[in-house]
Amino acid sequence: MRERLEQLRAEGLEALSRADSEDELREIEVRFLGRNGALTHLLKDLGGLSPEERPEMGKLANEVKAEIAASLESLRLNLKEQAYSLEISGSGFDGSLPGPSGPRGGVHPLTQVLWDLEDLASRMGFAVVDGPEVETEENNFDALNISVDHPARESHDTIWVKGDSQSGGGLCLRTHTSCVQVRALKEHGAPLRVVAPGRVFRQETQDATHDHTFHQMEGLVVDRGVGVPHMLHAMEALLAGLFGRPLETRLRPGYFPFVEPGFELDARCPFCDEGCRICSRTGWIELMPGGLVHPKVLDACGVDSNVFSGYAFGLGLSRVAMLRYGIDDIRWMFSGDLRFLEQFRL
Ligand SMILES: [Zn+2]
The missing domain is CATH 1.20.1270 (Substrate Binding Domain Of Dnak; Chain:A; Domain 2)
Structure with a gap:
């Protein structure tokens, strides 16, 4: 063995x-x-x-x-x-070749619009300013000539963090970025040329064109002898830059407490010829409200309205993204749905 x-x-x-x-x-x-x-x-x-x-x-x-x-x-x-x-x-081996690649990311359409707007505005001489999302009642309403009995103060529009529409001295989630302009004007005085992009909040019923959270960019120019033609030129230049061509627009009177006179700049609806649910069957989409800054706003921010005048405009970033990319429902923006986001891959 x-x-x-x-x-x-x-x-x-x-x-x-x-x-x-x-x-x-x-x-x-x-x-x-x-x-x-x-x-x-x-x-x-x-x-x-x-x-x-x-x-x-x-x-x-x-x-x-x-x-x-x-x-x-x-x-x-x-x-x-x-x-x-x-x-x-061996001769067939190349150590410099890249390995297998992972999934590629992209830029959210709102971010892309924001970057483009900041770039355009900067080249037009605007400074980009920022402010807090929780804002005082004074900056969000009082300084903007929005009186206590104005409907915008009522709770169905504003999300209050402290106090309510009638209390005074309250805190709210900012309902626009106009309050950032108030802050800039109070801090730097006139002359001033700023844009304030950012997230704003309202108690909205969500539908195809409304969401409780949305993004705006507002612009403000205060100087001597500023008038409506300056405002129109700036608005049209921004829109042409954003869309790469002049848009078909119309100007009509609009009311906002912080401007006088006030305007609405509408763009032709790209989704229809004669009206659809996106444009509320009008064929036009409200794109850019604006106007000459109300003297009371200048005075409230410590700027002499006898010497200076100004114009202000606003732009909804979601609206721009919808028009630019043909997105037919604003709710896609924050849906977190990858099928939507993958369409914006780099
Ligand atoms: Zn339409």
Whole structure:
């Protein structure tokens, strides 16, 4: 028995020393260690040995088995390493090629519109200013000539953080970014040329063109001798820059407490010819409210309205994105739906 085991060990190791492929290794493994292999057959004869011999031969058989198995594994590893070295040194291997790429991201349509607007406004000489989203009643309403009994103060429009529409001294989520202009005017005085982009909040019933959270950019210019033609020129220049061409627009009177006179600049609805749900069946979409800054607003911000005048305009970023990209429902913007967002991949 002992001789047969020793012979098997020698034969196995000798066979392994000549093997130089994975196939050969597998063949040797089957021949010696497999279910019908030489060693397995030999182990079956252990039962015929005397009780004294059996443990010793069993131990030796396990040693032979372990030795052949260990040698097999180390040879397998060597073969793999050799194959790898061959691959990276071969002529077909280019270590500078990029690996497999992951999914690509994109810029949200609102962010793209915001960046473009900031870029355009900066080139037109506007400074970009920012302010808090929780605003005082004074900055959001009082300084903008929105009296206590104005409908915009009522709770169905404004989300109050502290106080309510009638309390005075309250805090609210800003309902527009006009309050950032108030802050800029109070801080820097006139002359001033700023745009204030940002997120604003209203208690709106959500539908295709209204959301409780939306983005605006408002512009304000205060200087000597500023009038309506300056305002119109700035509005049209911004829109032409945004859309890459002059838009078909119309100007009509509009009422906002903080301007006098006030206007609404509408753009032709791109979704229909004669009216659809997006344009409330009018064929026009309200795009840019504006007007000459009310003297009371200038005075409330510490600017002498006898010396200075100004114009202000606003622009809903969602509206711009809807028009620019043909998005037919504002609620897609914050839906988090990847099918929508994937259309804006870079
Ligand atoms: Zn329409």
